[in-house]
Amino acid sequence: MRLYHPTGHRATLSFLGELAGPYQQHESALLRALEALEASRAVWRAEAVSYVSSRVRQKRLGRRVPSPGEPPPSRMGGHWYASTPNVSRRAAMHALKLWERDLHPGSANDEVMSVVRGCIATGGRLTDGQLDILSRLRKGDEPEEVRWPVTLVGSATGAVRA
Template sequence: MSFGTYARRVRDEQVPLARRHTSLRCAVGHYCPLGFNATWAYLAATARPSPDLRRDPAALLRALETLEASRAVWLDEVESYAVRRHAEKAAGRRAPRRIITQPSGFRWPGETAPSRLGLVAAVANRRTAFRRSPFPDEGLHRDSQGQQLAGLHACLDSCAAAYLTNLGRVDAATRDALAEAIGGIESLLRPGPAPLNSHLLGWLRFANLVAYAAEVPLGS
């Protein structure tokens, strides 16, 4: 079913609250600009003062409205890009200047800056998952890469911890360390289904989320 169908179910007071909650999760499955779990954490945090989406219908509706507002901005971006590309092709410019095909994994589209509270919740959620994920088995990488992987893992965790401890206030040294960690992760990625990629891609998504969140103005 479509995003709109699930949104209507969330608003339908005749539907049991548990099913409305499930419908919101399905809607997030259709549109999750920060990834499913991070988007859900963002919505739960910004649905305050009662972020219990499973038991509070008002919070459920606030979360849906936040999601819909972001999706509307993204749809406008996609439509604007399509119109621009049509004009560029008509003018003989075949190569696009910029590609917008789906929400970025580390950007919250909106008419205003995203909620810092929501991003802190999203980073906290993903850091918990990052720390719980098993470290790559030695059989997945060369012996010479083990120390590099350990360093990247520790650096990324430290940068995320600094972001969370300071509620979004990230100093220049942390930003530089995060950028180096992203570059280091990308340097280890290999084309195709390389065994190590499944771990590294998860690390990279988390690193990009933290990097994006760190750029959000503190007043938001």
């Protein structure tokens, strides 16, 4: 069984605390946190099932390779799956703030840092130039230390998922 932590283990737990309250100390908050996590996982599972169905149809039509905009379920991280887009954006913003806070000085690409800081400062509204950088970084074969914050920014802006 795969563990479900849509924005990373630590960021997911931290965001659950923001959503539900101090779940480590209060049973009612723990139940709210569990309910929020289960609801997110249910939306993720439905999207994964939809993806599988779509790929089966595409393969029957001869499309053996998915298009770049169709991540397989194993790559559907960095996005809090919710029926309310605002919750997804809040979770991504929360994870971005943790990522930036814990970043070691000089360990991130300057373009990535610029886009991350712009996203945090504006609550997810990027300029056209920042969106162009985001798009270029997403299309490249970037290492994980670039891919993860770029994925979170895409989720925080509501522009892309996973």
